[in-house]
Amino acid sequence: MMKKVLPVFLGLSLAACGGGSDDNSTPKAQEQQPTVNNSTTTEQPATSEFAPIVGVYDASYEGDKAVAVIDSQGKYHMFDHLNDDKGGNKDCYAAATKELPNYSFNGLSFKYDENLRHFQLQNATPSLAYEINDKNEVEYIISDNMTIGGGALSIKSNNQHIVIRKDKLAVSVEDVLGKKCA
Numbered sequence: 001m002m003k004k005v006l007p008v009f010l011g012l013s014l015a016a017c018g019g020g021s022d023d024n025s026t027p028k029a030q031e032q033q034p035t036v037n038n039s040t041t042t043e044q045p046a047t048s049e050f051a052p053i054v055g056v057y058d059a060s061y062e063g064d065k066a067v068a069v070i071d072s073q074g075k076y077h078m079f080d081h082l083n084d085d086k087g088g089n090k091d092c093y094a095a096a097t098k099e100l101p102n103y104s105f106n107g108l109s110f111k112y113d114e115n116l117r118h119f120q121l122q123n124a125t126p127s128l129a130y131e132i133n134d135k136n137e138v139e140y141i142i143s144d145n146m147t148i149g150g151g152a153l154s155i156k157s158n159n160q161h162i163v164i165r166k167d168k169l170a171v172s173v174e175d176v177l178g179k180k181c182a
Helices: 002-017 173-178
Strands: 055-058 066-070 076-081 093-095 110-113 118-121 129-132 138-143 146-148 152-156 161-165
Touching: 055 161, 055 173, 066 173, 138 152, 138 161, 146 152
Parallel strands: none
Antiparallel strands: 055 066, 066 076, 076 093, 110 118, 118 129, 129 138, 138 146, 152 161
């Protein structure tokens, strides 16, 4: 008797579950697909290829606060932070002058070298490159034949002064650009 009841029971169970209907009405709430309104969908901005080096770097020297800014286009900018005794304690950033460290780099652009895994500042004298590790973080700074893994590199000659640090400051690029001196 069990042998006859089991197939009938399974058959009824399958018939109750399957099939569906030919009714084209709106599906039940749990089956509805979310609608997408393409007119209001916003795309996330693409990450800059220069993201690993974008930031603000300390270029201060002998009590004169200065910052180097690398923007999302890979361009190098120097600013004198006037929030010191030499700048009259103004909380703003002034355009670079020849007396400022790294002045010769101001306005130059970086280019990424995939083989060397570093960003090279084009037409820079002395040369400057930021080497990137596997985590896309600045690992070393390379200038001419010197490699810096931590601390600062400071070079001073008769006609120029270079101060390079590997670590970024907590201030953002937008903060510096938003506080330019009038």
